[in-house]
Amino acid sequence: MTLHLFYKEWLKTKWFVLASLVLGIGTILYAFIGLNSNIINAEGGSQYVFEWFTRGGRPHYGIFQNIPFIIALLIGVSQYLPEVLQKRIKLTLHLPLNEIVMLYTMVLYGFLVILGLVVIFMVVFFLIDLYFFPGEMHLMAIKAFIPWILGGFATYFFVAMIAMEPGWKFRFLYAIVVYYLLDIFLLGGDMSDLYLLLVVILVIASLGMIYTANRFKIGEN
Amino acid sequence: MLAVLVMALELPKIYKKTFEQRERREQLVFSEILNDFVTLKYEYDTVQLRQVQVGYDRVGNVYRAEALMDIFPMRNCRQLMYENRFPDTLRGQHVTLQMIQEAARFPLFLGTGPGRKTLLWMFESHTDLVKMELPRDMFRLTENGIEFIETTTNRVKGVNREKSDRFTSAMTKEGVLFPVKNIYGMPSTSKSKDDGYFLIDSKDKFYHLKMVDGEPVCHNIPLPAGMKVDGMNCLVDTMNYGYVYDQDLNIYLLRIKDYSFFQLPIYDYKEYGSLLTMSEDLFFYTYQLYGIDRAKIYVMDKEHNLLASETLVYPLYENSKEGQRENYLFPFKARFTRSAPKELKVEAYDVHRFIYLNIALVVCLLLVKLYYRRSFWNVFNYLDLAVVLVCGIYGFLAVLIFPNRK
Incomplete structure (x- = not known):
């Protein structure tokens, strides 16, 4: 049953997954093309670039900042918008499976897809980065990526939560709260002491759907 | 809870931006002529119809416009030169415009x-x-x-x-x-x-x-x-x-x-924050220590002998009328520190101040719940009331955004 549900989700989202893949890899390649041009054209070559990065300049991976959020939005919207707008989700909820299990199978699909995409992006990024930089720079990049990637997952869970909400008024209110919550993931700087908070937000976000799906099922407004 | 966190982060910021009234800060500057500190304040001039800088020394003398320029010849050297009032000698030393400009160092x-x-x-x-x-x-x-x-x-x-x-x-x-x-x-x-x-x-x-x-x-x-x-x-x-x-x-x-x-004859750097600035001119080194609501200024000669030191206390927003009113409105506020690594800081206010609003909001929510005939057997209704009692206005808005309809 789970695999069947996964297949149903795949049919809905395949083009968006492909678009996300192209967008992510494109952004990474673009970042490195810019970096290469900077290195070749700057007097002093890569040393200037090292110094510029470590001094807190705008590193080449900065452009990647919004990508996890955008792909989460793409996949979340492609997955839930048709279900909710055409009320198809009601059909899904009547399948002979526990509703919560049902919904979380959908969420699990989206989560795995985003995880897969992020893993591909990171492999591509670090394979190219290894060519240019020593270990210190990778560490900096990893530290910067962690909150963005966690933010991407949180975005996905929140999209699912908002999509399940039956009332437009409440969707709007949730969106405001979610906007400010996601802002925390983009604070920038050294966020290593905030990882616990980010994970807590992520866990609560993943549970938020139970609340709105319940409201959807009983038809509250 | 996340909604409460978001509001605790954002609402006090919005309140502060709306109601804060900033005054132009006083400055404390060492005068090479008086050999002492002069406090510079902005005062409204009824003739010029604008704020002008006025200097007060520690004896009680007041310096305005030209007199103010005369006690700070190095700060106003170009203007004084233009007006042909620049002195040849300062502190017993022959000075030229070039000497002053070359010796000045940006902090x-x-x-x-x-x-x-x-x-x-x-x-x-x-x-x-x-x-x-x-x-x-x-x-x-x-x-x-x-x-x-x-x-x-x-x-x-x-x-x-x-x-x-x-x-x-x-x-x-x-x-x-x-x-x-x-x-x-x-x-x-x-x-x-x-x-x-x-x-x-x-x-x-x-x-x-x-x-x-x-x-x-x-x-x-x-x-x-x-x-x-x-x-x-x-x-x-x-x-x-x-x-x-x-x-x-x-x-x-x-x-x-x-x-x-x-x-250096500075012994209380530990009591201040980590920032320290040093500026230099022809006669002095000026070191400044920065605390939350105060700055301490040390003036030393070129051999680093202490000439004078003075503390300047700034009015803090937290102590202003608007800042104090905030305590009655919000039970606490949250913010992210600017340090590296960043941390989440939650500051609680005095319970005696905000509890009245919290109780009023609890009563308000109770009336809403009674009006809509919510069940008294549902534990979530009591949870909502508890959240409002503890988190005040944040909790009240949060339970309205995420309503419990049972």
Whole structure:
């Protein structure tokens, strides 16, 4: 049953997954093309670039900042918008499976897809980065990526939560709260002491759907 | 709970932006003529119909417009020169406009802070060039030595073993015990000469490392008894290597001549934040320490003898009328610190102030619930009330956004 549900989700989202893949890899390649041009054209070559990065300049991976959020939005919207707008989700909820299990199978699909995409992006990024930089720079990049990637997952869970909400008024209110919550993931700087908070937000976000799906099922407004 | 967090972060910010009334801050400036501090304030002038600067000295004299310019000839040198009122002699010394302009230095931001341990440049210290030349490699400090990484135009080539070993052995010979705890220097090409780096080893000993004619030069710097180095700011200077801070945050100048330490007469840096600024002019060094609501200014002569010091207290938003009213409205507020690493800080206000609003909101929510005939057997209804009682206005808005309809 789970695999069947996964297949149903795949049919809905395949083009968006492909678009996300192209967008992510494109952004990474673009970042490195810019970096290469900077290195070749700057007097002093890569040393200037090292110094510029470590001094807190705008590193080449900065452009990647919004990508996890955008792909989460793409996949979340492609997955839930048709279900909710055409009320198809009601059909899904009547399948002979526990509703919560049902919904979380959908969420699990989206989560795995985003995880897969992020893993591909990171492999591509670090394979190219290894060519240019020593270990210190990778560490900096990893530290910067962690909150963005966690933010991407949180975005996905929140999209699912908002999509399940039956009332437009409440969707709007949730969106405001979610906007400010996601802002925390983009604070920038050294966020290593905030990882616990980010994970807590992520866990609560993943549970938020139970609340709105319940409201959807009983038809509250 | 997340909605409460978001509101605790955002609502106090919106309140502050809406109601805060900022006044132009007072300034405390040392006058070279009066040899004492003068407080500069902005006052509304009924003739010019605008705010003008007025100076008050400690005796009670008031200085306006021209008189104010006369007691600060160095700050207003160009205007005084234009008006032909610039004095020939200041503090018993013949001065010209050029001397004043050349001696003035833009404030330097000093203070203790973590140094950077990786990817630094080792410059050649023995050079006739005025401009620093970039070396072809960078170094990092590892657990048991120093490593030079060679770079080519577009990628890292790898570690230069021979050079790394040469430097590591020179350092070990001088007594450096790896891993190095901290390193201070000026990894920048915008300096006229290079003095290398200063490092603290794992046994808290202090060393000076530089490269002369491609060879490592390492010296142990003898520390006064009981002193441990806690930080350093390097300078490009002919007399001093820089400012050194000890474990009690006393400030010393490290002399180039003989590696001796000269202690500055500033003994309360520990009570302030880490920022310290130094500005310099023809006659004085001015050091300023910054606290949350105050700044302390030290004025010293060119031999670093203390001439005067004074504390300036700023009015804080938290103590203003608007800031105090905030305590009645919000039970607490949250913010992210600007430090590295960033932290979430939650500040609770006085319970006696906000509890009235919280109780009023609980009653309000109870009436709403009664109006909609919510069940008294549902535990979530009681949870909502508890959230409002504790989180006040944030909780009230949160339960409205995420309603419980049972």
